[in-house]
Amino acid sequence: MSKYKKQPFAVNIRDLVRHPGEMREHDIVVNTPEQFGEGLIAVREGTPIHQRLRLESVHEGVLVTAEVETIADGVCGRCLIDISQGVQVEFQELFAYSGNEASDYEVHDDHVDLEPLIRDAVVLSLPFQPVCQPDCPGLDPETGERLADNPDRKPQETVDPRWSALAGFTPDPGTDNSDAVSKEER
Ligand SMILES: [Zn+2]
Numbered sequence: 703m704s705k706y707k708k709q710p711f712a713v714n715i716r717d718l719v720r721h722p723g724e725m726r727e728h729d730i731v732v733n734t735p736e737q738f739g740e741g742l743i744a745v746r747e748g749t750p751i752h753q754r755l756r757l758e759s760v761h762e763g764v765l766v767t768a769e770v771e772t773i774a775d776g777v778c779g780r781c782l783i784d785i786s787q788g789v790q791v792e793f794q795e796l797f798a799y800s801g802n803e804a805s806d807y808e809v810h811d812d813h814v815d816l817e818p819l820i821r822d823a824v825v826l827s828l829p830f831q832p833v834c835q836p837d838c839p840g841l842d843p844e845t846g847e848r849l850a851d852n853p854d855r856k857p858q859e860t861v862d863p864r865w866s867a868l869a870g871f872t873p874d875p876g877t878d879n880s881d882a883v884s885k886e887e888r
Contacts, residue, residue, distance in 0.1 A: 710735055711753075711817035718759040719799075719812055728755045734772070739825045743776030743787060743832040751820065763798035763809055770820055779831040780840035781848045787832065791823040 710732045718724050730753045738745040745751070749772055756767040772789045797814040798805035807814070839849035 709813075709815050709817060711751075711820055712813045712815040713755065713757065714812060715757055715759075715764050715797075715809065715814055716812035718757055718764055719809065721759045722761050724759040726757045728753070728757070730755065738821050739774065739828045741776070741828055741830060741832075742779050743774045743785065743828055745772050745774050745789065745824055745828075749773055749775075751824075753816070753820070755816075757814070760796070763796055763805065764814055765794065765796050766814060766816065766819075767794045768792065768816065768819070770823060772824065774824075774828055774832075776832055778834035778838055780833055780838045781850060782841070783834050783848060783850075785832060785834045787829075789824055789827055791820075791827050793819055793823050795819055 713728065713730070715726070718726060731750050732753065733748050734745055734751050735747065737747050752771040754769040758765040758767075770789075770791045770793075774787050774789050776785060777783065778785050795807055796805055797807045797809045800808050800810070807819070835850065841847065842849055
């Protein structure tokens with residue numbers, strides 16, 4: 703048994719083995735023993751991983767349906783402020799009894815080890831370019847300040863010189879156009 707202390711995502715399914723039709727549900731929280739992910743945002747070591755599991759005994763093995771929730775920490779890809787994001791993933795996988803070559807995962811010693819599945823699902827769900835808010839304006843290219851901290855200060859809009867001639871132009875309310883319309887109406 704001590705072997706499974708080093709596999710925190712291994713679940714004992716002894717009472718399901720060779721009992722097709724039996725089903726168990728578990729709510730399990732495991733603190734991840736190492737970081738999941740390598741990008742700007744990742745699930746840090748020691749973060750609780752909440753697993754809602756349904757384990758069904760079927761003829762070939764044990765079918766695992768999992769909903770996994772945790773928190774990823776990192777930085778906004780635009781303004782570099784610290785951010786945390788909820789992570790929610792689901793998967794379903796058959797753990798076959800040993801010797802069944804058709805399956806990628808097997809039941810070992812009355813256990814299923816969910817670690818690779820949870821890790822892959824979580825890591826794949828992490829955004830490549832995480833943002834603190836969908837419209838994060840990023841950093842001021844000149845000062846390096848975070849623009850979201852200064853909502854009044856818009857990024858320096860450089861006016862295209864071709865439009866600068868129009869900058870001083872304001873439509874005159876009494877132009878010919880409005881007269882033309884009113885004449886037609888008469
Ligand atoms: Zn940001």
